[in-house]
Amino acid sequence: MEYTLKNGKTLTVRQLIPDDAQEMLDLLKTADTETRFLARNPGELTLTVEKERSFIENGLQDTNSAKFAAFYEGKLVGHCSIGLVRSRQRFRHRSEVAFLLYKDFWGLGIGSCMMEECIRWAQEHGVLQIELDVVAQNERAMALYRKYGFEICGTLPRALRYPDGTFADEYRMIKIL
Numbered sequence: 159m160e161y162t163l164k165n166g167k168t169l170t171v172r173q174l175i176p177d178d179a180q181e182m183l184d185l186l187k188t189a190d191t192e193t194r195f196l197a198r199n200p201g202e203l204t205l206t207v208e209k210e211r212s213f214i215e216n217g218l219q220d221t222n223s224a225k226f227a228a229f230y231e232g233k234l235v236g237h238c239s240i241g242l243v244r245s246r247q248r249f250r251h252r253s254e255v256a257f258l259l260y261k262d263f264w265g266l267g268i269g270s271c272m273m274e275e276c277i278r279w280a281q282e283h284g285v286l287q288i289e290l291d292v293v294a295q296n297e298r299a300m301a302l303y304r305k306y307g308f309e310i311c312g313t314l315p316r317a318l319r320y321p322d323g324t325f326a327d328e329y330r331m332i333k334i335l
């Protein structure tokens with residue numbers, strides 16, 4: 159799907175394919191150094207391109223989830239994913255999302271485009287709610303989620319522990335479709 163960003167440029171969002179493996183790894187590794195709000199410490203991701211490639215290949219076979227890549231002037235600058243929290247019938251109304259972008263591309267509306275892609279997937283797959291976890295200090299991400307109608311439904315104290323020994327709480331947020 160194509161979107162027009164706040165700066166007038168075009169963003170293309172499509173499913174991730176195995177040939178994106180190298181660019182995806184570059185994004186994941188860089189993003190870990192650019193924000194404290196993701197799940198890994200910088201340098202913790204040691205996946206090879208081959209492993210990432212087969213991870214993407216397996217993902218394409220999985221009808222319970224989708225992985226998207228966002229392209230700006232031909233460069234992979236963002237990634238989002240959505241999937242059922244569990245595949246059993248009693249949980250099939252629930253999905254979870256995750257988002258990340260290179261820091262240089264924050265604030266252009268790319269997160270919003272990726273959110274729209276995930277909401278479309280959820281609607282097409284009969285999902286009734288979207289959930290996510292967000293670090294309590296992540297104001298930018300929470301602004302994006304609130305804009306799309308997500309509300310905080312709980313807090314997990316000390317969800318993350320950083321190398322300096324400090325902790326961060328996480329909010330669970332939910333959007334009912």
Ligand SMILES: CC(C)(COP(=O)(O)OP(=O)(O)OC[C@H]1O[C@@H](n2cnc3c(N)ncnc32)[C@H](O)[C@@H]1OP(=O)(O)O)[C@@H](O)C(=O)NCCC(=O)NCCS
Pocket residue numbers: 193195196257258259260263264265266267268269270271290291292293296297298299301302305
């Ligand atoms: C979180 C993230 C995906 C947001 O993407 P983005 O492209 O910067 O978001 P958008 O530009 O679509 O902004 C969404 C809304 O938040 C608002 N916003 C942006 N930064 C904000 C800030 N610091 N405080 C308050 N509101 C802010 C924007 O104005 C926009 O609303 P608008 O369209 O009505 O103007 C991106 O910043 C990112 O990858 N961060 C690092 C990884 C991360 O934190 N991922 C989420 C983990 S839960």
